[in-house]
Amino acid sequence: MTQYGVTLTGLHARSEKTIQATQDWERGRIDQERLGKCFDEDVDSLVKLQHKVGVDFPTDGQLTLAWQDLFRPLSSGLSGLQPGPMVRWFNTNTFFFTPVVNGRISSDGKALSKAVERKFFDPHAGFKIVLPDPLTFAQLADDRHYGSKEKVLFAYSDALNTELRSLSSSGLKYVQFLAPSLVYRIKGKPLPRSTVEQLGEGVRAALKGVQARSGFYPCFGDASPYLPYLFDVIPTDDVGMDLTQTDNSGLEGTSKGIIAGIVDSRTTYLEDVAALASRIEDLAERTGAKTITLGPSADLRFVPRTSADEKLSLLGQVKNKLKGKGARPSKRSSKK
């Protein structure tokens, strides 16, 4: 039978109280300590909510100042990088500071450790982290050093490996690569298989020796041009799809876990639980996947916190509806 889980696929929304605190702090009305307390409460409530809805690998929501954007701990913490011009984050009204590569990218293994709020996690259960995948990094970075996106991709992957090894010795149980650049094709054709294979090599390099489960989740676009081979080429335990954008009928058997981005993270509209469950049952039946982890289609920071939490709870309801349902592993399952 298919086992169902729930996960967060990206950065979570800050609460209204935390939002106000960040603004008060910027204007000198409160000190760093009070701001930190607000973030602590915020992370604590999110971790508790994840436990309540049955999330196996909870995150801290990556909602502290360290994660002003998905790149920031890396662009500020890895040698050879620095945050540069502000650029729109795909098709959202949010922005990130371009990582500028002005030297050899290297890691001392401390950049991510500083950014994760570990005190809220059970040391045995551990935590999950979401990071930009090597292709997205290479595509969005402003390279002034290597002279080739391929070199940037592998340099980033190697530096990430140092970071992840360090994190896996201090409680990291799941690393998920967020991979919008793979599927977000504005006018161009889908990337050639050779590029996806190269990405797979980058992911392999980043994960080498890392003792944690891994996932790869492309968001903001249609993954169907890469199905089913994406599941073979990307060397993670789970591979996902943004199902608000993807027609997944091209995916048949797989021995990998599937991350199903089933709930639309871009609107407060609450989907019908039965309709979502029905889509997932169909996916389970067709693929015979051993695990399907339900998630939002992307970060839930794109809606206010109240709605973000409602969406997370909705995922828990879908999971409950699916309990005991689903396909037996398919004979058509592909090799991992």
Added chain:
Amino acid sequence: MKAFPTQEIGSLPKFGWRTKPFRQMALSDEDLDAARRWGDRLQIEGRDDFYRLLSKRYSFSDDEKKTIIDYSLLYAIGMCERAGDGDASPRGLDLVWSGEQARTEMYETPVTNIGGFEFVGRVRSFDNKYWRMASVKAPPRYEKNYHLDEFLFTKKHTKRKVKVPVTDAITIMAWSDNNYYTGKWAKKPGLAPARRSFGARREFTLELAKIIRRVISELISKGVEEVQIDIPAATQYQSEDDMKLVAESFNETTKGLSATFSVHSCFPPSTGYGILFPHILEMKKCERFSFEYGNRDSFSRGLDPESRVGFEDLKLFKEYGYKKQLGVGVIHIHTDTLPSAEVVRDRVLYSEKVTGLPRENLYVNPDCGLRTRRPEIAQKMLDLTVNGAELARRTPG
């Protein structure tokens, strides 16, 4: 026609004395001092009466709050009219506005005054900057003209040409939670997921465009000659269909209207403004595109592509044979680090070089509205706009 005319893009920062009375906060000594300092510097008419009003510090009546807003409009007009260090001749911007001082901000004001919306909370845009997201819960409907009073006041208090910035339908759609239309389109059978979400976006956008057209039509009937259609979200949704929708929305908004229309957009994805082409050229009534470029540029002097790396995208206009006007953003507005006037001059001259447009068709402006800066920095940015354009004018073409 003047070479390298200057314009602002829309918003200017609000002083503490403008915002605090509306948050039930008392004015501080610093607020009163700023009001005096800037009032004297800008030679605001009736300022002594205004200082007396502010000295009350708190518990302002509704009429007094209205007076405070009126003065904030005067201060903003003054900042535009007096921009430049005195070497520029004549001083000040050629196209002015009252800094959106009467608005909450460019998104909140329209969604507060168009029916069908409900605020659902704040969402982070970047770092510790947020916007108050409204959710559309029913088809949007016209309720009142939310720009008329500020226009009439501004027109009365300046002799310069006025340009009214109006937030467009695409931006309101993109920054809102599309709750109603997502639900409506979720019920349509047999559509691929991406078609479903685009259908919801398009229907929402075109409904909004009809309302904004009515707002602009009424403004034109009261004397507005120039309207800047603000589309910061033009490059947000980036599919081919969405790019066509940007043009369709503009054409729907301006259909049957007679005025000078320009378009402002900013902060595109890392691929730049290329994604808008060729569709934006279908905006038939658009006389000028005013885009941000300073953000991505270097602080080095020079007219070479390396120094002017942020302005490379301007080549697109030449490639597509564009002959009308451009507004060139020459100052990055999300930092207090300022370029020199000479660098601004070089940015202007490089724009001339790569577009091949006549100087009178190239407007000079900051990248975007200046509401996120402190007044001192915002004024310096306006000064640099005027001074840099003047230096460019003095350079033989």
